[in-house]
Amino acid sequence: MSPKLYPRRENTRPDSLPHMFCPGCGCGQVLNYFLRACHELDVKPQDMTCIGGVGCAARIPVFLDTDALHGIHGRTLPWATGIKMTRPDMPVVVFAGDGDALSIGGNHFIHAARRNIDVTCIVVNNLNFAMTGGQVAPTTPLAATTMTTPYGSSEPPFDLCKMAETSGATYVSRWTTAHAMQAIRAIKTAMQHTGFSVVEIITGCPTHFGRYALGTGDPTKVVDWIKSAAIPKTRADKMDPEEMSEGLVVGEFVNTQRPVFYGSTIYESGDNDETS
Amino acid sequence: MASDGSNPQSRVLTGVHFMLGNYATSEGALAAGCDFFAGYPITPANEISERMSQRLPEVGGTFIQGEDELFSIYAVTGASIAGAKAMTATASAGYNHFQEGIGYAVAVEAPCVIVDVQRCRGENFATQADVMQMRWGTDGDYEIIVLAPSSIQELFEYTVRAFNLAEEYRTPVIVASETTIALMRERLDIPTAEEIEIVNRKYTDLSPDEYKPFAAPEYGVPDFAPLGEGYGTIYSINPHDEEGSIDWDPDVYERMYDRLTGKIAKNRDVICQPRSFAVDDADIVLIAYGSEVRPALDAVQMARDEGIAAGLLKLDAVWPVPEEQIKKATAKAKEVISVEMNIGKYANEIERVVAGRVPVHRCTKNRGIIHSPEEIYRSIKEVWK
Numbered sequence A: 001m002s003p004k005l006y007p008r009r010e011n012t013r014p015d016s017l018p019h020m021f022c023p024g025c026g027c028g029q030v031l032n033y034f035l036r037a038c039h040e041l042d043v044k045p046q047d048m049t050c051i052g053g054v055g056c057a058a059r060i061p062v063f064l065d066t067d068a069l070h071g072i073h074g075r076t077l078p079w080a081t082g083i084k085m086t087r088p089d090m091p092v093v094v095f096a097g098d099g100d101a102l103s104i105g106g107n108h109f110i111h112a113a114r115r116n117i118d119v120t121c122i123v124v125n126n127l128n129f130a131m132t133g134g135q136v137a138p139t140t141p142l143a144a145t146t147m148t149t150p151y152g153s154s155e156p157p158f159d160l161c162k163m164a165e166t167s168g169a170t171y172v173s174r175w176t177t178a179h180a181m182q183a184i185r186a187i188k189t190a191m192q193h194t195g196f197s198v199v200e201i202i203t204g205c206p207t208h209f210g211r212y213a214l215g216t217g218d219p220t221k222v223v224d225w226i227k228s229a230a231i232p233k234t235r236a237d238k239m240d241p242e243e244m245s246e247g248l249v250v251g252e253f254v255n256t257q258r259p260v261f262y263g264s265t266i267y268e269s270g271d272n273d274e275t276s
Numbered sequence B: 001m002a003s004d005g006s007n008p009q010s011r012v013l014t015g016v017h018f019m020l021g022n023y024a025t026s027e028g029a030l031a032a033g034c035d036f037f038a039g040y041p042i043t044p045a046n047e048i049s050e051r052m053s054q055r056l057p058e059v060g061g062t063f064i065q066g067e068d069e070l071f072s073i074y075a076v077t078g079a080s081i082a083g084a085k086a087m088t089a090t091a092s093a094g095y096n097h098f099q100e101g102i103g104y105a106v107a108v109e110a111p112c113v114i115v116d117v118q119r120c121r122g123e124n125f126a127t128q129a130d131v132m133q134m135r136w137g138t139d140g141d142y143e144i145i146v147l148a149p150s151s152i153q154e155l156f157e158y159t160v161r162a163f164n165l166a167e168e169y170r171t172p173v174i175v176a177s178e179t180t181i182a183l184m185r186e187r188l189d190i191p192t193a194e195e196i197e198i199v200n201r202k203y204t205d206l207s208p209d210e211y212k213p214f215a216a217p218e219y220g221v222p223d224f225a226p227l228g229e230g231y232g233t234i235y236s237i238n239p240h241d242e243e244g245s246i247d248w249d250p251d252v253y254e255r256m257y258d259r260l261t262g263k264i265a266k267n268r269d270v271i272c273q274p275r276s277f278a279v280d281d282a283d284i285v286l287i288a289y290g291s292e293v294r295p296a297l298d299a300v301q302m303a304r305d306e307g308i309a310a311g312l313l314k315l316d317a318v319w320p321v322p323e324e325q326i327k328k329a330t331a332k333a334k335e336v337i338s339v340e341m342n343i344g345k346y347a348n349e350i351e352r353v354v355a356g357r358v359p360v361h362r363c364t365k366n367r368g369i370i371h372s373p374e375e376i377y378r379s380i381k382e383v384w385k
Helices: A026-041 A057-063 A076-086 A098-104 A106-115 A160-167 A180-192 A206-214 A219-229 B021-032 B046-058 B069-081 B092-108 B152-169 B250-265 B290-305 B323-330 B346-354 B373-384
Strands: A049-052 A067-070 A092-097 A120-125 A171-176 A197-202 A230-232 A248-255 B015-020 B036-039 B062-065 B086-091 B112-118 B145-147 B172-178 B185-190 B234-236 B275-277 B284-289 B310-315 B317-319 B335-340 B360-364
Touching: A026 A057, A026 A092, A026 A120, A026 A180, A026 A197, A049 A057, A049 A076, A057 A067, A057 A092, A057 B234, A067 A076, A076 A092, A076 A106, A076 A120, A076 B036, A076 B062, A076 B069, A092 A098, A098 A106, A098 A120, A098 A160, A106 A160, A106 B069, A120 A180, A160 A171, A160 A197, A160 A248, A171 A180, A180 A197, A180 A248, A206 A219, A219 A230, B015 B021, B021 B046, B021 B112, B021 B152, B021 B172, B021 B185, B036 B046, B036 B069, B046 B062, B046 B086, B069 B086, B069 B092, B069 B112, B086 B092, B092 B112, B092 B172, B092 B234, B112 B152, B145 B152, B152 B172, B152 B185, B172 B290, B284 B290, B284 B323, B284 B346, B284 B373, B290 B310, B290 B335, B290 B373, B310 B323, B323 B346, B335 B346, B335 B373, B346 B360, B360 B373
Parallel strands: A049 A067, A049 A092, A067 B234, A092 A120, A120 A197, A171 A197, A230 A248, B036 B062, B036 B086, B086 B112, B112 B172, B145 B172, B284 B310, B284 B335, B335 B360
Antiparallel strands: A171 A248, B015 B185, B145 B317, B275 B310
16 A cells, blocks of 8 residues: 555556546546545456446546446436446446436435445535536535526535435545545445445535635635535534534544345345345 | 246246236246346336336346336446346336436447337327337437337237347337237237247457447447456447547547447348238238237228228338338338327328328327227228228
8 A cells, every 4th residue: 555656547547638627626636536545445447337427527437447337417326226236246336426416316316325225426516517617506505606696596505415314325424625535535435335335525616616606716725615614523513503504514424234225126035145 | 927827937938828918018028038127107007017026036137116217217228238138117208207318228329128108198098199209209319129019919029029129239129018908918828938039239259458349330239348347338428439438529420320320220121020911902001000900900801801902011110110111012002091099190101101102091099099990991991982
C-alpha cells in the first residue's frame, strides 16, 4: 500500500484521458478516489461492471478500464439489479449524480435500498444539474440561486443519507472532496460491504453551482465553502437541529448487515444461505 | 399446473394442455431458455408474471416484481447484457413506460423479449391499437421485430421464436399479445425439448485486446463478450464506434444506425413467415394478424361457400413489414381488405406496399370486441358487389 502513489493509470481505460470534466470539478477527484480505493484493496475494475447514467458523474465509468453501462438518466439501479441477479459473483458499482439518484431515479434508489441489493452506489452530489447548465436539483440548498431558481430555490433539499438509511441501505456514509482520505476509506468499506452500500460525496462544481449559487467560479473557494458547510457527525450529534440546519453532516451513518436480495420470491428453504 | 401431470421442475412441459394464453406465453419463454423476468402488475398481463414467479425459481432463474415498468425494462436489459435470456410483460399503458428502455436495448443491441397484452385505453377490452406504438414508440431511428400470435398455440410458439430472433439479431423482440387470446383457454401441444429449436447468442473467441464490441459484418450482428473479464465494453446509448467508444462523429452515427436498422430491414424476408390461405386464385385478399386472423379465416370460408374467391394472408411478424410477401399475395387480387381491431392503422402499411396497384379496404372494429366472422363476411360482400 502506497498512499502517496498517484492513482493507478493502468486501471483507466486506454486512450480515454484526459477526461472531459471542467477544471476544479469534483468528478475527477471521485474518479481518483475510486482508482485509489481499487489499488489499496487490490481489486481491478476489469473484474467488475461499473454503471453511469446521464450527467457529469455518469461519465466516470467511461474513464475506467471496466465493462460499463451508460447513457440513460436515472436507471442505473435497475440495470445494476438485473446484472447482479444474473452475475452475483461480479462486483457492480454505480456512479450516480444527485439528479440520477434522487430526482429521476429517486424511486429506484428507495427500492434498491429496501431490497438491499449487493451493489455499491457512489452518489456524486454537486448540488445541481451541471451537465445541462446548472439548474436546480433536489439537493440544491434552500434559497440557492441556480439557472432555474433565479430568485433563489423555494424547495427544501433531500438528505440522501437519511433517505438511504430509512429505506434500508446497510452501509451509508457522506464525505466531500475536502475529505479525500475519508472518502477513499468509505469507498473501500462500501466495496467490501455485502449489501446496498451508499457513499455520498459532496463535490465542487465551480462552473455552475459555484458561479450561480456561491458567487465564485474559483475551485479553491468552492472547496473552502464545502469545508465550512461540512459538520462531522461526532460534532453534529451534540448540536441542536436548528444550529446545523444549513450544514452537511459528514461521517458514517450506517454499517450493518441483513439478508441481501436475490429475487422477489423465497424459494424452497426460505433461508438464502448466500446472504452473509 | 399440477393438474397437467407433468414434472414442474422441467423447463418444457411436454404434452397436451388446456391452457390460459398468458400461461402459454410464460411456458414458451421457459422452453426458450428464459432465466430472468421482471414485471410490474397490470391487467390483463398478470398471469404471465404470476406463472413466471412460480416457475422461474424452479428452473434456477430469477423473478423480480419491480417498482415500476421502467425498473422492469432496465433490469431486463441489464440482465441481458450480463448474459441472461430476459423477458418482461405488460399491457398497453405499461408499454408506454417501456419505450425509453427499448431505445436503449436497440442501441446497445441487448436481446430481450417484451410482451404487450394489448388492451383498450383504461379498460381491459380487446384491441390491436398498439400496433403502431410497438413500431414507432421510442425516440430515434430503429427497426424492430414484432410477432403477432393468434392462438394459445402461437403464444407459446411465437414466444419461443421471439427469444430466438432476439438472440440471433441482438435486438428487443415484441410479442403482440391481445386480451382476446391472453385470457382465453384452448388446446396447447408442447413438444419435447429436443423438438424445440433454440438459438443462443454468439460469444467472441477473441481476446480482450483483439475484440471490438460493435464490429460486425455489413448488416450483421456483433459477438458478445462476457462482463467482468477484461473486455471493457461500454454499453452506451450515445453514438459509439465499433470499439464501443462514445464518439460524436457524423460518420460513426450514420454507420451505427445503418447497421442497426439494416440488420433487421435487410433480413425481413427471413424474419417474416406469413401464411397464405386460399390466396392463389383469390379475387379478394384479406390481410390480418393476431386474433383477428380467426374470424377472418372463417369469413373466407363463408365467402368460398357462397362462390366468392376470397383468401387470407395471415401475418406472423407485423414488423418488419413483410413487403415482398404482401406484394406476392396481392399480385392477382382485385380487392384487398385489411382486417384490424383498431381505427385502421396497419392498413396504411398495406396501402404503402401495394402502392395503388389494388384498392385497400378497411374492415376495422374499435369497440373492445373482436370481429365476428359475419361482420368480416359482410365487408367481403360489400367489396364484391
